[in-house]
Amino acid sequence: MADMNRDRPLSPFMIGPYYRPQMTSMTSIINRITGSGLAVGALLVVWWLVAAASGPDYFASIDWLITSFIGDLVMFLSVWALWWHTLGGIRHLIWDAGYCLDVETSEKLGYCIIGGSILLTLLTVIIV
């Protein structure tokens, strides 16, 4: 059984030394990065909620943080990451359903993610 716990080989990281960066691989890796990065935004949002539940004094300090320049920047990037990850996720759901798997359509969808995420982020900032 001790053998089962030994370190297992990793699949090689292909992009860079073996594979030239491609539109499909880049949009896919950004999906992973945005998903991971959204933990920061989620933590800030929940912290803000906890602060609101704790009382006006604590709320004021966290509200100041989240509406400061740094807080605004993190929230802005989080909104973009959220839209990117949503659109990228929808592309994954389409792929999983068995559609749009050819390279040409995948690349078209990639451009939709890039443009759509920027557009939706700006819309969110303007409307919300």
Next chain:
Amino acid sequence: MAFLTDRKRAEGMGSAKSGTEHHWHMQISSYALVILTPLFLLTFGPQLGNDYETVIAHFARPWPAIICGLMVVVGMWHFRQGFQAVIDDYVSTMMTRKLCIIALACFSYGVMAAGVFALVKLAL
């Protein structure tokens, strides 16, 4: 270990047999989040920067509280499963990998619990 045959050493080293379920659960939460994300941005977004009384009154209403609660719970659940795939891909040392997965669970459920607690307290 040198006395084991290659076959014996390879046995049990295959897949974890839970990959299909993991993928299916990711799909379920993805579909939910496609709907929840716009609703969350529309209900939560405008509250950032509002004064204390407005925020308290807003989250005491059912829809903003329910949408925000679902977003926190489903979102963190989705994050736990998604980030575990990242750990599985990039962390090779078995002990480190296990510690990372445990830490991830603590973080995800911790954020989830804090968010739900805050929302319940705001709503009641």
